[in-house]
Amino acid sequence: MLGHDKVPARVVVKGIVRYPVIQWTEDLTVARAIVTAEYLGARDPIVISIRRGRESFYVDPARLALGIVDPWLEPGDIVELHTSTASNPPYGLYTTSILQDERAGSRVEDR
Known part of the structure; x- marks a missing residue:
């Protein structure tokens, strides 16, 4: 060990x-991150999008x-809060949301 202090894990909102940079904790979810960052x-x-490395997820x-x-966040995640109605959400939003719902066990009729 080089004697450097361990840098705390962060999430960017x-x-x-x-507060656009918040400390990551094991119980940090998207909703908690938005509240902690004080929207x-x-x-x-x-x-709402989550960038994790090269992947993007939509909420x-x-x-x-x-x-x-209310997805769990991981250290280094970037949560983006899109408020503009000037741009359309990416096409992948619809596909990704449906796939995530199916993985979570919900049915199309439940939406």
């Missing part, structure tokens, strides 16, 4: 937040608000 937007995000804000989904 991009968007209208007071300041005038309206709710229309899309439906309405389902997050209802407590239906």
Whole structure:
């Protein structure tokens, strides 16, 4: 060991937040990250994305608000809160969301 202090694991929250870099904890979820970062937007995000390395995952804000989904975060994740209605969500959002729902055991009729 070189005597360097261990750097705490962090999560970045991009968007209208007071604290864009927060400390990662084992119980950190998307909702907890948004609260910890102190979201300041005038309206709710229309899309929430999580970048983990080269992968991107999408979270439906309405389902997050209802407590239906609240994914766990990992150290180094980047959570992006998209509030602009000027751009359309990526096509992969719809495909990824459906695949994630199927993996979680929900059925299309439940949505």
